[in-house]
Amino acid sequence: MAVKTFLEAIREGLRQELARDPRVIIYGEDVGVRGGVFRVTDGLQAEFGADRVMDSPLAEAAIVGTAIGAAVNGLRPIPEIQFADFIFPAINQIVQEAARMRYRSNNDFEVPIVIRAPFGGGVRGGLYHSQSVEAFFAHVPGMCVVIPSTPYDAKGLLAAAVDQPDPVLFLEHKALYRSVRAEVPEERYVIPLGKADRKREGRDVTVIGYGLMVGFALSAAQTLAEEGISLEVIDLRSIRPFDREAILESARKTGKVMIVHEDNKTGGFGAEISAVIAEEALFYLDAPIVRLTGPDVPAMGFSPPLEHAFMVTAEKIAEAARELARF
Amino acid sequence: MPESGLTPELMKEMYYVMALSRALDDRLWVLNRQGRAPTVYSSNGHEATQVGSAFALRRGEDWIVPYYRDMALVLAWGMTAREVMLHFFAKAEDPNSGGRQMMAHWGSGRLHVLSTGAVVATQDAHAAGLALASKILKDGRVSVCYFGDGSTSQGEFHEALNFAAVHKLPVIFFNENNGYAISVPLSKQTVVQDISARAAAYGIPGIMVDGSDPVKVYEVTKAAADRARRGEGPTLIEAKTYRFVPHSSEDDDRAYRSREEVQEHKKHDPVITFAERLLKDKILTEADKKAMAAKIKQVVDDATTYADKAALPDPSTLGQYVYGGALA
Numbered sequence: 001m002a003v004k005t006f007l008e009a010i011r012e013g014l015r016q017e018l019a020r021d022p023r024v025i026i027y028g029e030d031v032g033v034r035g036g037v038f039r040v041t042d043g044l045q046a047e048f049g050a051d052r053v054m055d056s057p058l059a060e061a062a063i064v065g066t067a068i069g070a071a072v073n074g075l076r077p078i079p080e081i082q083f084a085d086f087i088f089p090a091i092n093q094i095v096q097e098a099a100r101m102r103y104r105s106n107n108d109f110e111v112p113i114v115i116r117a118p119f120g121g122g123v124r125g126g127l128y129h130s131q132s133v134e135a136f137f138a139h140v141p142g143m144c145v146v147i148p149s150t151p152y153d154a155k156g157l158l159a160a161a162v163d164q165p166d167p168v169l170f171l172e173h174k175a176l177y178r179s180v181r182a183e184v185p186e187e188r189y190v191i192p193l194g195k196a197d198r199k200r201e202g203r204d205v206t207v208i209g210y211g212l213m214v215g216f217a218l219s220a221a222q223t224l225a226e227e228g229i230s231l232e233v234i235d236l237r238s239i240r241p242f243d244r245e246a247i248l249e250s251a252r253k254t255g256k257v258m259i260v261h262e263d264n265k266t267g268g269f270g271a272e273i274s275a276v277i278a279e280e281a282l283f284y285l286d287a288p289i290v291r292l293t294g295p296d297v298p299a300m301g302f303s304p305p306l307e308h309a310f311m312v313t314a315e316k317i318a319e320a321a322r323e324l325a326r327f
Numbered sequence: 328m329p330e331s332g333l334t335p336e337l338m339k340e341m342y343y344v345m346a347l348s349r350a351l352d353d354r355l356w357v358l359n360r361q362g363r364a365p366t367v368y369s370s371n372g373h374e375a376t377q378v379g380s381a382f383a384l385r386r387g388e389d390w391i392v393p394y395y396r397d398m399a400l401v402l403a404w405g406m407t408a409r410e411v412m413l414h415f416f417a418k419a420e421d422p423n424s425g426g427r428q429m430m431a432h433w434g435s436g437r438l439h440v441l442s443t444g445a446v447v448a449t450q451d452a453h454a455a456g457l458a459l460a461s462k463i464l465k466d467g468r469v470s471v472c473y474f475g476d477g478s479t480s481q482g483e484f485h486e487a488l489n490f491a492a493v494h495k496l497p498v499i500f501f502n503e504n505n506g507y508a509i510s511v512p513l514s515k516q517t518v519v520q521d522i523s524a525r526a527a528a529y530g531i532p533g534i535m536v537d538g539s540d541p542v543k544v545y546e547v548t549k550a551a552a553d554r555a556r557r558g559e560g561p562t563l564i565e566a567k568t569y570r571f572v573p574h575s576s577e578d579d580d581r582a583y584r585s586r587e588e589v590q591e592h593k594k595h596d597p598v599i600t601f602a603e604r605l606l607k608d609k610i611l612t613e614a615d616k617k618a619m620a621a622k623i624k625q626v627v628d629d630a631t632t633y634a635d636k637a638a639l640p641d642p643s644t645l646g647q648y649v650y651g652g653a654l655a
Contacts, residue, residue: 025463051462051463052463054494056490057486057489057490057493059486059489059490061452061482061483061486062452062455062483062486062487062489062490064452065449065451065452065453065455065456065483065486065487066452066453066455066456066459066487066490067456068452068453068456069392069441069452069453069454069455069456069457069458069459069460069470070456070457070459070460070463071456071460072441072453072456072457072460073390073456073457073460073461073464073466073468073470074460074464074466075459075460075463075464077456089482092446092449093449093452093483096444096446096449097444097449097453100444101442102648102649102650102651103427103648103649104424104427104428104432104434104442104444105423105424105434105436105442106421106424106425106426106427106648107647107648107651108422108434108435108436108442109434109436109441109442110651141649142649142650144650144654160653163652163653164650164651164652164653164654165651165652166650166651166652166654192653193653193654194654241654
């Protein structure tokens with residue numbers, strides 16, 4: 001097994017999908033010659049040709065809208081939205097067209113597309129290169145929303161996303177691209193959508209998160225372990241569908257739950273997790289559920305102190321978890 | 328046989344579909360006014376435009392992405408009167424959506440009619456995408472999206488034409504310009520006189536055609552399809568037409584256009600003028616026309632009775648078909 005960064009694992013996954021299925025195509029802004037602004041698709045056009053890895057006009061609604069048509073007529077498109085912040089011009093195509101197609105046609109049509117989008121902050125991206133957009137899409141029946149946290153998961157979840165005959169939003173946290181590396185199998189493997197992964201077993205507090213937050217939670221767990229506080233870390237890996245059982249099982253075990261995400265608090269996905277626990281595991285709880293999230297402000301500031309104040313960090317998680325453990 | 332492939336037999340068949348569509352359309356309004364179905368979206372007045380273009384394509388093999396005005400189009404494409412009526416009554420057997428969608432949201436995998444939503448111009452990008460797959464898979468298909476004049480104000484109209492032009496996709500953008508988007512006249516949508524003029528902005532041909540003449544519509548569509556199949560890219564066609572009835576059964580067009588204006592256009596009713604022409608050219612006889620009318624009445628009656636008696640969807644199916652594959 002080779003050690004790969006998060007970005008390299010995704011690139012290898014994309015390369016394998018292109019190689020194994022001639023129906024797979026990749027397109028978006030700058031993904032061809034340039035290999036993507038983050039270089040995720042670097043080298044793929046040279047290897048597979050400009051028909052299969054192609055630069056598209058700068059128009060997000062057309063990128064997704066054409067992917068829908070291409071999928072219906074036999075391809076498996078993997079369009080890229082350059083930054084998740086730019087996905088909103090395409091939201092009607094994603095939510096009202098792609099996600100409703102199977103349902104509205106009574107199963108006559110399906111839209112197997114994987115929309116990749118880098119998201120998240122802490123990378124000096126300011127308002128429009130830092131957003132977390134997952135909650136908008138997790139609200140939509142017919143959509144899948146996948147948010148990996150490790151190189152291994154990214155590759156396996158990407159394969160599952162390509163296999164799934166429905167629209168999948170595959171969100172890649174930009175801060176993970178080059179900051180994490182781990183062993184990734186050479187061969188193709190599939191991590192099923194909707195299955196959480198317990199990244200660390202613990203007994204005092206359950207921390208539930210996804211994406212960048214998982215690594216932060218693990219480092220908080222390390223810190224607190226030295227203080228005798230045991231954190232269990234649940235990585236959801238996909239938030240639609242999401243693994244209710246894993247959440248409930250852990251909540252029942254520790255009796256104390258903290259949900260962590262970078263997205264705004266109000267109406268964020270933490271609210272849904274919290275509601276599920278309240279509905280189904282209330283009497284197992286020993287403390288109120290805690291949501292540690294980005295603040296309810298329109299977006300992340302650009303200047304370092306503003307960005308830092310917005311971001312959820314390992315330190316903030318440790319502090320909140322410590323307090324919850326003592327409740 | 329003329330170069331375009333339009334034989335007298337095909338012209339007779341075109342007339343049959345136009346007349347069937349009009350008769351079915353008239354029946355839908357009656358049923359709506361009787362309170363038996365909530366909504367009608369009509370192709371009344373657009374028959375020549377829709378049928379003429381459909382006949383120029385490989386029906387059932389090429390892709391069409393219609394909009395809500397396109398009943399005559401889908402009939403020409405192979406949908407039956409029963410299927411239209413099942414859709415209208417929102418019955419379980421409705422092949423467009425199983426009763427899930429409001430009337431005139433066409434779709435059929437079998438016939439290559441891509442399912443449509445209600446936000447206008449989204450289908451323009453879908454047609455470009457269908458054509459993108461055809462280009463890569465070399466399946467020889469042409470994709471055609473149909474849309475009204477109002478929808479050309481949408482950004483996605485521009486995005487789709489531009490995308491298709493850049494990638495030289497085998498797609499036809501077919502505008503049925505009836506001069507109104509519900510109540511708003513074309514002059515309030517754009518200062519450009521002709522939608523077809525917009526093609527220049529994308530470096531593609533923009534063709535204007537008299538939408539009341541199915542033969543002319545056939546010819547320009549055929550030329551555009553041939554061009555697409557030769558790998559020369561998209562064409563924008565604008566058929567000038569007119570809608571003889573309100574936008575839908577919920578609309579009252581007296582609020583925005585005079586009766587005189589409507590009457591003036593009805594003098595050129597394509598269903599009537601095409602019959603006259605076929606009679607004059609001895610392609611159709613009075614006896615043929617009478618026989619067709621009798622058959623159409625029988626087909627419309629049969630469709631009404633059949634769909635009326637068909638079962639409604641079972642509410643227990645509400646949760647079906649949200650996902651497929653491993654998540655079904």
